[in-house]
Amino acid sequence: MSDSISNEIEIRPLRSEDFDSLVQLDSVLLKSEERYAYWEKKFAAFRLRHPNLSLVTIHQGKLIGYIMGNISGWEFGIPAGTGWIEIMGVDPDYQRQGIARRMMDELMNQFRTLGVKTVYTMIGAKDEHIRKLFLSAGFNEGSWTQLERDL
Numbered sequence: 732m733s734d735s736i737s738n739e740i741e742i743r744p745l746r747s748e749d750f751d752s753l754v755q756l757d758s759v760l761l762k763s764e765e766r767y768a769y770w771e772k773k774f775a776a777f778r779l780r781h782p783n784l785s786l787v788t789i790h791q792g793k794l795i796g797y798i799m800g801n802i803s804g805w806e807f808g809i810p811a812g813t814g815w816i817e818i819m820g821v822d823p824d825y826q827r828q829g830i831a832r833r834m835m836d837e838l839m840n841q842f843r844t845l846g847v848k849t850v851y852t853m854i855g856a857k858d859e860h861i862r863k864l865f866l867s868a869g870f871n872e873g874s875w876t877q878l879e880r881d882l
């Protein structure tokens with residue numbers, strides 16, 4: 732990360748007043764309509780979690796990134812207490828400056844503080860740049876396989 736931006740950003744827990752900025756950033760990243768209903772549900776879910784697992788990056792007052800984690804129960808037989816990175820996004824004007832990596836590092840610190848020993852995520856098999864991002868952050872290939880069936 733360049734020194735200039737690194738010194739100017741703040742990574743902090745998500746607050747309710749971030750809602751509109753988050754919806755807008757999400758719609759820019761997805762190149763789609765603003766998903767107010769989706770984010771309302773997500774915000775309700777985040778409130779049930781530890782507040783330090785939903786983080787945003789702020790630069791000069793502007794929300795430019797987000798990362799949301801969770802700690803799972805026994806879903807799919809995965810042991811309780813496993814951390815998950817669920818969603819992450821960085822404003823296109825700020826990408827490739829190490830902001831996602833910084834947010835991942837901060838989320839890992841929060842997981843460690845909460846006693847989490849292993850963190851999982853899911854990525855698309857063809858999303859090479861996202862694979863690269865996670866490998867550069869110390870993730871390895873896991874031992875689970877996703878199965879699916881068309882209906």
Ligand SMILES: CC(C)(COP(=O)(O)OP(=O)(O)OC[C@H]1O[C@@H](n2cnc3c(N)ncnc32)[C@H](O)[C@@H]1OP(=O)(O)O)[C@@H](O)C(=O)NCCC(=O)NCCS
Pocket residue numbers: 760817818819820821822825826827828829830831832833860861863864865867
């Ligand atoms: C994926 C995303 C969050 C990465 O954010 P970012 O701040 O640009 O990532 P970083 O700058 O921290 O990248 C760290 C490393 O990841 C890899 N990487 C990240 N984006 C990449 C890209 N577009 N192409 C190739 N490698 C990439 C590189 O190894 C990079 O290190 P380098 O720049 O020194 O080569 C951002 O591109 C994004 O918001 N994409 C749209 C939403 C999305 O796909 N989210 C992830 C799934 S939830």
